[in-house]
Amino acid sequence: MTTWRALYGFLFVSLALTAYVAGVALGPLRWLFWDPPLFRRFNEALVWYSGIPLVIGAVLIGWDLFRNVVRLRHAKSIRNDPPANRFFTVALTAYNDERSIGPAVQDFRAHPLVRRVIVISNNSTDRTMAVAEEAGALVFNEPRQGYGACVHRALQQALRFEDTELTVLCEGDLTFRANDLDKFLAYIPHADVVNGSRIVEQLQDRRTQLSLFMHYGNLFAGKVLELKHLGMVSLTDVGTTYKVCRNESLRRLLQNLDPRINLEFNAYFxxxxxxxxxxxLECPITFHPRVGTSKGGNLNNRVATRLGLRMLLGIFVDWKGFARD
Ligand SMILES: Nc1nc2c(ncn2[C@@H]2O[C@H](COP(=O)(O)OP(=O)(O)O)[C@@H](O)[C@H]2O)c(=O)[nH]1
Ligand SMILES: [Mg+2]
Incomplete structure (x- = not known):
């Protein structure tokens, strides 16, 4: 069930608070410099009428919380279904990542529960494919350019192996490590997909791509997505690639995913x-410095802001608009 009322209620509350704060901030300016009557009326109206969206928002949130979420919470149960087969097929995305892909493949191959590592290169023009192969990965090229196309292909390719029930999706840029697979394994009995969360202070290296802005931006977007599915999930991150999926659930999910959605793909997923x-289910994971240059949303705060806004648009409206051929 999608809790649209709570989601839009939050939008109304945000609008109200913005208007209220803007109104209060204008007050001292008026007092100090300039106070024509019309401007004064506008300023007072801004503060006074900000109450309207606030009430509408509170009613919408309350409606979903007390009518729908209460019902969901009553029907809640803990799933406890350990997979019969605990081995992983690991799929790593790579785009001109020759510096990181070798050690990334070796790291995952060294984990005792990893059956194989596959690497999906996305038209890399450097030695990514050769290096991955030398490190012992099965290597494929995805010709459709883009992060979404690469991730979609990685999941599709991993599902072809029938000797594993668990698919790991990760990036080959050394920001994520094989060590965390043990954490994922502890969570998988309770979920269809265990999604890594990088937004855990104690598990971030000092020099990761996550600036203060990106850290709180991801947390914010995670909470907005949670508002859309109240009572079903707890989220603190929308941008991690690293996740473990049960193949039976992934098969169903993949049919509903459009590979043309690009950098927004994780939130869309x-x-x-x-x-x-x-x-x-979210699982805290360690997050490390990137080796090689970022081509995605973590390049700088400006790129991350644009990506974040697009993710919010996808959550609030629809994802179809982002599909590009
Ligand atoms: N941005 C981007 N990433 C791609 C593409 N194709 C594959 N990827 C891979 O997707 C992952 C995310 O990109 P990355 O540069 O690490 O972005 P970041 O995680 O935001 O820094 C990496 O493993 C890339 O190699 C593409 O066309 N664009
Ligand atoms: Mg990355």
Whole structure:
């Protein structure tokens, strides 16, 4: 069930608070410099009428909380279904990542529960494919350019192996490490997809891509997505690639995912899975400095802001608008 009322209620509350704070901030300016009567009336109206969206928002949030979420919480249960087969197929995305892909493949291959590592290169023009192969990975090229196309192909390719039930999706840029697979394994009995969260202070290296802005931006977007699926999930991050999926659930999910959605793909993946009623559970993971240059949303705060706004648009409205051929 999608809790649209709570989501839009939050939008109304945000609008109200913005108007209220702007109104209060204008007060001293008026007092100090300039106070024509019309401007004064506008300023007072801004503060006074900000109460309207505030009430509308509170009613909408309350409606979902007390009518729908209460019902969901009553029907709640803990799933405890350990997979019969605990081995992983690991799929790593790579785009001109020749500096990191070798050690990334070796790191995952060294984990005792990893059956194989596959690398999906996305038209890399450097030695990514050769290095991955030398490190012992099965290597594929995805010709459709873009992070979404690369991730979609990685999941599709991993599902072809029938000797594993668990698919790991990760990036080959050394920001994520194989060590965390043990944490994922502890969580998987309770979920269809265990999604890594990088937004855990104690598990971030000092020099990661996550600036203060990106840290709180991801947390904010995670909470907004949670508002859309109240009572079903707890989220603190929308941008991690690193996740473990049960193959039976992933098969169903993948049919509903459009590979043309690009850098917004992770938030889109979570939103779509939740709409299908899949159980998503977050697991704290360690996050390390990137080796090689970022080509994604973590390049700088400006790029991250644009990506964040697009993710919010996808959550509030729809993802279809972001599909690019
Ligand atoms: N941005 C981007 N990433 C791609 C593409 N194709 C594959 N990828 C891979 O997707 C992952 C995310 O990109 P990355 O540069 O690490 O972005 P960041 O995690 O935001 O710094 C990496 O493993 C890339 O190699 C593409 O066309 N664009
Ligand atoms: Mg990365």
């Amino acid at each position: 979570l939103d779509t899975a939740l709409k299908l009623g899949l159980r998503i």
